[in-house]
Amino acid sequence: MFSLSLLAISFTLLKVLCLLLLVPVLYLCVWLVHMLYIAPRFDTLNNMPGPLGGKLETHLNDMMNPNITSKSHGKFIEKYGFSWRFNGFGSFDLRLLTLDPRALAYILNSPAYQKPVQTRRLLSILLGKGIFAAEGDAHKRQRKVINPAFTAQSVRGVAPIFFDKAEKLCRKITAETTTGKEGQSFDMYHLLGRLAFDIIGAAGFGWEFHALDSESEEVYLAYRRMFGTMDAGPGPKLLLDLQFPWLPKIWADERNRIISRSNKTIHTWGAQVIEDRKQIMASEKGTSQDKSILSVLLKANMEESNNAQRLSDAELLDQLSTFLFGGSDSVSIAIVWCLHLLSLHPTVQSSLREELASFRSMDADDQTSFLDSCPLLEYVVKESLRLAPPVHSTIRMATKDDLIPVSRPVTMRDGTLATHIPIKKGSYIHIPMEAFNLCKDIWGSDADEFKPERWTDLPPAARSHLGLAGLMTFSFGPHSCPGFRFALLEIKVVVAVLITQFDFAPAETIKRFNAVVSRPAVVKDGQFDSNASLPLKVTSLTL
Numbered sequence: 001m002f003s004l005s006l007l008a009i010s011f012t013l014l015k016v017l018c019l020l021l022l023v024p025v026l027y028l029c030v031w032l033v034h035m036l037y038i039a040p041r042f043d044t045l046n047n048m049p050g051p052l053g054g055k056l057e058t059h060l061n062d063m064m065n066p067n068i069t070s071k072s073h074g075k076f077i078e079k080y081g082f083s084w085r086f087n088g089f090g091s092f093d094l095r096l097l098t099l100d101p102r103a104l105a106y107i108l109n110s111p112a113y114q115k116p117v118q119t120r121r122l123l124s125i126l127l128g129k130g131i132f133a134a135e136g137d138a139h140k141r142q143r144k145v146i147n148p149a150f151t152a153q154s155v156r157g158v159a160p161i162f163f164d165k166a167e168k169l170c171r172k173i174t175a176e177t178t179t180g181k182e183g184q185s186f187d188m189y190h191l192l193g194r195l196a197f198d199i200i201g202a203a204g205f206g207w208e209f210h211a212l213d214s215e216s217e218e219v220y221l222a223y224r225r226m227f228g229t230m231d232a233g234p235g236p237k238l239l240l241d242l243q244f245p246w247l248p249k250i251w252a253d254e255r256n257r258i259i260s261r262s263n264k265t266i267h268t269w270g271a272q273v274i275e276d277r278k279q280i281m282a283s284e285k286g287t288s289q290d291k292s293i294l295s296v297l298l299k300a301n302m303e304e305s306n307n308a309q310r311l312s313d314a315e316l317l318d319q320l321s322t323f324l325f326g327g328s329d330s331v332s333i334a335i336v337w338c339l340h341l342l343s344l345h346p347t348v349q350s351s352l353r354e355e356l357a358s359f360r361s362m363d364a365d366d367q368t369s370f371l372d373s374c375p376l377l378e379y380v381v382k383e384s385l386r387l388a389p390p391v392h393s394t395i396r397m398a399t400k401d402d403l404i405p406v407s408r409p410v411t412m413r414d415g416t417l418a419t420h421i422p423i424k425k426g427s428y429i430h431i432p433m434e435a436f437n438l439c440k441d442i443w444g445s446d447a448d449e450f451k452p453e454r455w456t457d458l459p460p461a462a463r464s465h466l467g468l469a470g471l472m473t474f475s476f477g478p479h480s481c482p483g484f485r486f487a488l489l490e491i492k493v494v495v496a497v498l499i500t501q502f503d504f505a506p507a508e509t510i511k512r513f514n515a516v517v518s519r520p521a522v523v524k525d526g527q528f529d530s531n532a533s534l535p536l537k538v539t540s541l542t543l
């Protein structure tokens with residue numbers, strides 16, 4: 001009797017368990033059917049021109065691999081014009097790519113277009129909930145406090161640090177050069193990465209990482225290890241983590257563990273830096289000579305009259321990780337590509353050296369003003385930022401059904417001519433910095449060539465777009481790069497200091513690959529080595 005009732009209870013429990021399991025399985029099936037078959041039928045992008053592809057065929061490589069996009073985008077523009085749709089992870093995931101200036105201005109300035117939730121989750125995993133991941137009012141509030149740290153005056157205040165660290169790099173190269181050996185190969189990617197880290201440490205937070213001396217500082221190592229996890233691309237586990245943010249809590253892989261350990265190190269350091277800086281500022285009572293980004297930021301935060309608008313300590317901490325990222329890799333990569341292009345164009349390199357001839361005999365204050373009056377330096381820096389933008393592209397998601405205005409009407413697949421692109425809520429839009437910078441219709445038929453002199457007489461379309469410093473490289477609108485002046489001055493100083501002391505020549509064939517930013521890699525025997533590096537033959541001009 002007893003065992004029979006036990007059997008009945010067990011049977012009932014089994015039924016409940018099956019039902020409980022059935023609910024998520026059914027939910028998953030409905031979700032899949034909706035995503036793969038129902039939603040795509042109503043997608044307005046179906047009517048847009050663009051490459052066709054099967055249910056699980058992707059065009060992401062053609063759109064996002066910087067090693068081929070400088071060519072593939074040109075072909076798409078020829079075939080489909082300035083705006084087209086393509087397959088993300090399959091034909092169920094149609095996405096829009098546009099380099100139509102009017103459409104870009106509309107999208108990048110409208111609060112209706114935000115970074116997709118997965119992108120924001122990735123940014124939050126790496127950089128916390130700083131300004132990179134913020135949208136709406138939270139973003140406006142953070143931006144308001146951050147902006148004073150990046151005015152032309154604030155940036156000029158930290159320029160001596162740029163000179164000081166760039167000179168230190170030159171001394172390091174000289175010390176490591178074997179006497180009498182001309183054209184010794186140095187991995188400039190690696191050296192410039194360490195230099196930019198030291199610069200953002202000192203100029204950003206009044207902190208010495210000493211990365212140029214030795215790569216043993218724990219915050220530097222934590223940062224490198226964390227971003228090193230992104231070098232091999234996202235991979236299926238990361239894509240799952242971004243879709244289901246609770247997953248790493250129950251299934252953490254090596255990448256999750258490295259990121260979590262690295263963040264702990266960076267946060268412990270950051271909290272200490274903020275605390276120290278606050279105490280110094282309190283004791284100096286406004287007389288501080290410290291011009292670091294952090295000091296200006298803390299001052300702006302304290303001076304904010306509305307308490308609700310002030311950033312909390314946790315938010316300040318997240319900005320530190322943000323600046324560490326924004327201020328190191330993107331700038332060092334920009335200098336890397338500039339040196340690479342100069343190594344491939346020795347005549348431009350010599351002309352630049354001539355322009356800078358009197359530079360080394362000046363004192364530091366005059367050097368900064370002098371660099372402002374060097375047109376070729378300005379053109380070389382802008383031209384390399386145009387040809388090789390560190391941020392290859394970015395992405396936005398429509399948060400409502402909308403009509404995006406275009407300057408060039410689009411011939412839709414049904415033959416109609418559209419002056420507005422209809423877009424459904426939830427659709428992804430790729431904003432291609434590189435494709436815009438290389439577009440022949442905007443920059444002229446020689447758009448894919450390195451020609452600094454083009455900046456003396458730009459075509460009207462290249463002159464009139466909204467990008468910062470005349471480029472799409474820093475994007476534009478409310479989410480554009482606040483650090484662009486800082487970056488431009490740092491690149492100018494480092495290039496000027498290096499070029500006046502060394503000659504740079506190519507050592508290997510170089511390709512580009514995307515790992516958060518577009519990095520260089522060596523091609524040997526036709527094979528692409530996925531470890532980022534830029535070996536250049538360096539010859540001292542002063543020895």
Ligand code: HEM
Nearest residue numbers: 326327330331334390391394473474475479480481483487
């Ligand atoms: C050559 C160097 C740099 C390049 C090419 C670059 C490029 C960009 C781009 C394209 C964006 C917009 C991304 C998007 O909307 O998806 C951006 C945003 C940002 N950048 Fe930079 N950046 C550079 C240097 C810097 C520096 C030096 C800093 C600070 C020290 C910085 C801090 C930021 C921040 C905080 C944002 C987020 C702005 C927001 O969402 O409101 N960047 N950057």
